Amino acid sequence: MDAAVAAERLAALMAERVDHRFKGLPPDAEGRTLADLAAERRDLFTGGFTTPLLTLAAEHLTHNLGLMETYTARHGLAFAPHGKTTMAPQLFHRQIAHGAWGITLAVPHQVRVARYFGVQRVFLANELVDPAALRSIAADLAADSDYDFVCYVDSPHGVALMDAALSGAARPIDVVVELAAGEGARTGVRTEAECVAVADAVAATRTLRLVGVAGYEGEVPRADPGRVHTWLRRLTALAVEFDKAGRFADADRIVVSAGGSAWFDAVAEEFTRMPELSVPVLKLLRSGAYVTHDDGHYRGLTPFTRVPQEGALQPALRLWTQVVSRPSPEQAFVNAGKRDVGYDLGLPTALVVHRDGEERTATGITVTALSDQHTWLRTTPEADLRVGDWLGLGLSHPCTTFDKWPLIPVTEADGTVVDYVRTFF
């Protein structure tokens, strides 16, 4: 796609008007464009925004984008951050501007979003056997010679379905064999012998081209550094074997890909150890959660705790809520719930209380449960919390929080709202 068209479409996001579609925007801004509202630089707390409201910290976002750019460059990795985390085309383009090779995605709808906004390199980390989706991608590849699309294959039957759907396609689709992370793990071929069978099936088609191997170390059963490194060595050895066997003979680059947000240090180490192959190797890391990091699950899991000398990610998401009930000294309720925040990998945590322009640590306040539209808080005697206070929550698992917010205000450290990020779930 022409870069100017993509730029126009991105810009059009900020020409959207404030209305009922977007949670938490100031009622008195109804009908204004997001660009105009951003230019007003309103204060989050006094500018008419209503809770619940998810915000993105501008400085932390920029920091995280820069940190992973540095990290991947230092370790000789190409980067296709998983776009399913945010599904925010504006962030996709910032990731690409920060050196990313392209964007990883999980399902055809996500590819459609990325392509509409001009993402030119897509790594679909799934086998794709749906005929309508395959034909749509084939048409897109035929229409745009610069479009680089790679997806998984993980069974001869899947290859046969793809081949049937793609019959007559102008360009073959580049595929990588997915090696499962172990017995009982998620998708992917269980054994190297079966990988050979899948590669043979690909070689027998004219519609698919084998360009590499991939997998997801995040699903290694009972993962620890030893098991993760062992699996990564299986993956890189498979690439070496396939290359020696001439299985990438049609490829002008070999793709070797792994890497979520918990083990990219191990991926960097093992990918660095790979010998040279017959053609250049795209060592593709796919971590997605880094872009906002979190105050829970990924704060605990991030590899930067093992390599602190390489930097630290900063949590960029915060959910602002308001106390609507304080029925007893031990209980309080804010007006956000399962509709507003992820809860699959830990509950949100109470970080700060904002009252009359003053912000302080949320001492003595514990999130104990979520209803659809309420958060249950347990309070100790030292908690100073009243109906009307705003409570800022830290989150666990960005993916399942982003998908609850079609539009997210971006704030500077002092609370000035400077931008808006649109998501498409």
Added chain:
Amino acid sequence: MDAAVAAERLAALMAERVDHRFKGLPPDAEGRTLADLAAERRDLFTGGFTTPLLTLAAEHLTHNLGLMETYTARHGLAFAPHGKTTMAPQLFHRQIAHGAWGITLAVPHQVRVARYFGVQRVFLANELVDPAALRSIAADLAADSDYDFVCYVDSPHGVALMDAALSGAARPIDVVVELAAGEGARTGVRTEAECVAVADAVAATRTLRLVGVAGYEGEVPRADPGRVHTWLRRLTALAVEFDKAGRFADADRIVVSAGGSAWFDAVAEEFTRMPELSVPVLKLLRSGAYVTHDDGHYRGLTPFTRVPQEGALQPALRLWTQVVSRPSPEQAFVNAGKRDVGYDLGLPTALVVHRDGEERTATGITVTALSDQHTWLRTTPEADLRVGDWLGLGLSHPCTTFDKWPLIPVTEADGTVVDYVRTFF
């Protein structure tokens, strides 16, 4: 709001064009209006729709709308189904067409959606203390004399915040005192004595008018019929006491409201037993999940299991997924995950397998876990499941499934897609 404007806005939803914003719609329909696509009456399985895709069963939806219309009429209840379940203005209007008094909502953003689409009676089942949101509602009330809005109050401090924000408003806001469902329960005033204090606080303002009492029996701790009836009798007794004390002297109707989707039979019984009060009583039931029911949580909880002679709800939501990996005889994976379906009150269940135009029961297939974009299936030897098959999943908890789908195709029993429902979360 003028009914013609509301009708235009609803119609405009079907004038929206198929594009990247909506998951699962046929790629070859890009740019067509939803109205045109509906008129094509495409087949769900062969019409180019891609998975994952949530669908609404047209007949079951209509059945459920009719059943609760009959039920509430039979028991002398007014009905304000909780709109947070679907956040679908098209369904709000169908609910109103089926006799509903209005729509219940939880947060100001939801009120904004309902009002944009012309809902004239809104019951906000929360205390609302946000000044920007209150001023916006006050302006709306001032501009539309037919707009009927009621919300909770549950503390004197909350009343003071509301009063301050509403200073100078043209019309007072109607409020009901929320009685908590018990000690340690969710929001609401814990004791009758405290309810009196809140009512006194309301009476001391010019900006609020006390019109009733309300609560949510779904949060009665260790709920059983005895405890739920006991609490409902407290609620109706509070209404009687307040009325006797002249606390509704300014009201032209008294609102007494309760009722989620688990105990509306008890609500019907206790509301029927209420004596006459000084002005007509709006006995307002608020159940929301009934409209689609489910194949899990609410299938087990619905009061119709206790009163089968009054009818039965039918599950109207189904999530269509596709098998993308079958790595072993015991495992399979479909391409839907936490992004697509609720999992807070039970995992989805495998209902049917669709292959080459044939549909059969999903024998031997159990959902064991969800990843962000995958469902983990355990399969027994009798499971006949291949990569490429479509698997139809039944859901548990409609609320947390609706919020993952901005647009939902409506299908007839034979798989013809006849309509589209838009949601705003």
